[in-house]
Structures are given as structure tokens and as C-alpha cells.
Amino acid sequence: MxxxxxxxxxxxxxxxxxxxxxxxxxxxxxxxxxxxxxxxxxxxxxxxxxxxxxxxxxxxxxxxxxxxxxxxxxxxxxxxxxxxxxxxxxxxxxxxxxxxxxxxxxxxxxxxxxxxxxxxxxxxYMNYSTAWYAYHRANVQPGEYVLVQGAAGGVGTAALDLADVFGVQAIAVVSSNEKAEAARRSGAHAVVRADAQWLDAVRELTDGRGVHVVLDPVGGDRFIDSLRSLRQGGRLVVIGFTGGQIPTVKVNRLLHRNLTVTGITMDNMEVEYPGTLQMVREAVEQLAAEGRVRxxxxxxxxxxxxxxxxxxxxxxxxxxxxxxxxxxxxx
Known part of the structure; x- marks a missing residue:
């Protein structure tokens, strides 16, 4: 063959x-x-x-x-x-x-x-299971603002497509006009440009308070500004490092603003919490069967x-x- x-x-x-x-x-x-x-x-x-x-x-x-x-x-x-x-x-x-x-x-x-x-x-499967599990781990609630880094990539577009499923307002971070159009087509409620003052734009879109959740498959030098974009009590989900660098953070940033940072790796989680893979698989399969994702x-x-x-x-x-x-x- x-x-x-x-x-x-x-x-x-x-x-x-x-x-x-x-x-x-x-x-x-x-x-x-x-x-x-x-x-x-x-x-x-x-x-x-x-x-x-x-x-x-x-x-x-x-x-x-x-x-x-x-x-x-x-x-x-x-x-x-x-x-x-x-x-x-x-x-x-x-x-x-x-x-x-x-x-x-x-x-x-x-x-x-x-x-x-x-x-x-x-x-x-790969992109939607990742994005769905990121929303799940962030415990998103209907009406919350969710910032999606790398929003024109595979995981990013899946996260935008799932925004309406979870009832959240998705803000996409992109780096070009072509990527902005892809993000809007995938379901972004707003788009900001990574090559401009995107953090200021995010604050303006959220009445100065910031987003509830950041989904970050990029890492790199945007990570600190992703934390800054969160409001008090916000949550950031580490998905990957397509930016090429693994960032570090001073934990006092988390302390003073009551922030939560979590990672996701489903197969590792399955070892400690059997049923994780089945939960995610069934969720993705059902959404596809219902025609709710594209x-x-x-x-x-x-x-x-x-x-x-x-x-x-x-x-x-x-x-x-x-x-x-x-x-x-x-x-």
C-alpha cells in the first residue's frame, strides 16, 4: 500500500x-x-x-x-x-x-x-477534544468572556466553533487580516490583532475588567499579557507552546489577582481519573452527530x-x- x-x-x-x-x-x-x-x-x-x-x-x-x-x-x-x-x-x-x-x-x-x-x-478529534477539554477544565459559565490565543490555528478555530456550545463570548487573537477572517468565520464574537495593542483592545471589549478565561495554545512572549488580560479570579488554560518557547511566571501575579493557571493532557489525566477519555470522546462525537460543529x-x-x-x-x-x-x- x-x-x-x-x-x-x-x-x-x-x-x-x-x-x-x-x-x-x-x-x-x-x-x-x-x-x-x-x-x-x-x-x-x-x-x-x-x-x-x-x-x-x-x-x-x-x-x-x-x-x-x-x-x-x-x-x-x-x-x-x-x-x-x-x-x-x-x-x-x-x-x-x-x-x-x-x-x-x-x-x-x-x-x-x-x-x-x-x-x-x-x-x-484532536482539535475539538483539546478545545472541549480546555473549556471543561476552565469550568466556563454561560456569558463569560473567553480569550483565544492562536485563534486561527486548528485548536483555536475549534475553540471558537465551540464558543456558542458553551454559551461564552469568544475574543480571538490573530496576526493577519486573513487569520482575522478565518476567526470570524469560525465563530469569534470579536477579533483583536496580536501585532497591535491587543491587551488594550481586550480591556475595552470587557469594560476594563478583563476576560474570565484564556485558552492558550501559543505560550511564548504573549503569556504574561494573557495573564494581564484576566479579571480578578480569572483562569488560564495552558494548551501548548506553538510559539516555540515555554514561558515562566512569577507566582505573585497569581496571588494578588486570585488567578488560576491549569494545563491539560487528557491521556495523563486518564491514569488518575479513569473515564476522562470517554467523557471527552462522547462529547465530541455527540456534537458532531448533532451538526453543532464544523x-x-x-x-x-x-x-x-x-x-x-x-x-x-x-x-x-x-x-x-x-x-x-x-x-x-x-x-
């Missing part, structure tokens, strides 16, 4: 279409439960270009098949599984998705409604141009989800 394989850790250009054997057994993290999927589209995330450079903290040795997320049709499922052959599904695999067939993990796989394209399905696919590439897709993410020029169409949509 065809797959895109990374043979050396020299960056996106190392990703090349290759003929490899059909997958056997089960995904290494699936406890022996075989779930084989005929892949139609693969979603890429920040994990993928990092891994081509050998910089992802949970990376795998070469050679490996790239692609962290998939959408397709079930070919084989373990007896007693909630999946059967023919189900339309999408989910996270961390690597192995840019291939004609892939082994999936039942715990990280959701059923897709017929109304959702495979490209959208490849943009669903993932933003910002760019689509054929399998042969996977290296270009990875390069777009590596250069931080992506908007929404970058998807590789393993099977062209017209097919």
Missing part, C-alpha cells in the same frame, strides 16, 4: 510517498485491539513537522509513517468493539495516518456523521505533496487544519 514515510529526521522534505506492507496486529497503544481503517484523509498537527526534525517529546524512531490524525471507513474491528466494518470514523493515531490503511485506537476514535466530509473528519479545513494537499503540507505547518503559515487527501475527495 502507499504511505508517506519519514526515513531521516531532516525536516518535512524527508517525507516521501513509499510502498510499504499492509499493517498487521494492532496499534501499539491499543492493548491488542485491532481496528483497521481504510484512510480517506489525514489531518496534520504541530506534532507532525516537529517529529520530522526529531524535536517532538514523544517522537518515534525512523522510519515511520507520518500523520497524527485520520478519517476513513472501518475495515476490521475487534469482536465486541463499538465499531463495525463500514463505520465512518475519525481519530488520533499520533503517527501512521498518511497511508491507504492505518491502525487506529478505539479510545481515540469517534464515529463521523454522513453530513461530515472525510477532510472535516480528519480535522475533528471543522475549518484551511488547506488540502494530495498524498504526493505531504512534504509541502508539513512545510506549511513548519513555517507557521497554516490556517485551520491542514489535511492530506489520501483519496481525492472527488473519488
Amino acid at each position: 502507499r504511505a508517506v514515510v519519514v526515513d531521516e529526521l531532516t525536516g518535512p522534505q524527508a517525507a516521501a510517498p513509499t510502498e510499504i506492507p499492509e499493517p498487521d496486529g494492532a496499534h501499539p497503544r491499543a492493548d491488542g485491539d485491532r481496528l483497521l481503517v481504510d484512510v480517506r484523509a489525514a489531518g496534520l498537527s504541530f506534532i507532525d513537522p516537529l517529529q520530522t526534525w526529531g524535536k517532538y517529546q514523544n517522537g518515534v524512531p525512523t522510519p515511520y509513517v507520518c500523520g497524527s490524525e485520520f478519517a476513513g471507513v472501518v475495515l476490521e474491528a475487534a469482536e465486541g468493539s463499538r465499531f463495525v466494518a463500514g463505520d465512518r470514523v475519525g481519530g488520533i493515531v499520533w503517527h501512521g495516518a498518511v497511508a491507504e490503511r492505518a491502525l487506529a485506537l478505539p479510545e481515540y476514535t469517534v464515529k463521523l456523521p454522513d453530513s461530515m466530509s472525510f477532510a472535516e473528519g480528519a480535522a475533528l 471543522p475549518l479545513v484551511g488547506a488540502r494537499f494530495p498524498l504526493e505533496r505531504t512534504a509541502d503540507a508539513l512545510r506549511m505547518l513548519d513555517e507557521r503559515s497554516a490556517i485551520g487544519k491542514v489535511v492530506v487527501e489520501v483519496v481525492p475527495a472527488s473519488d
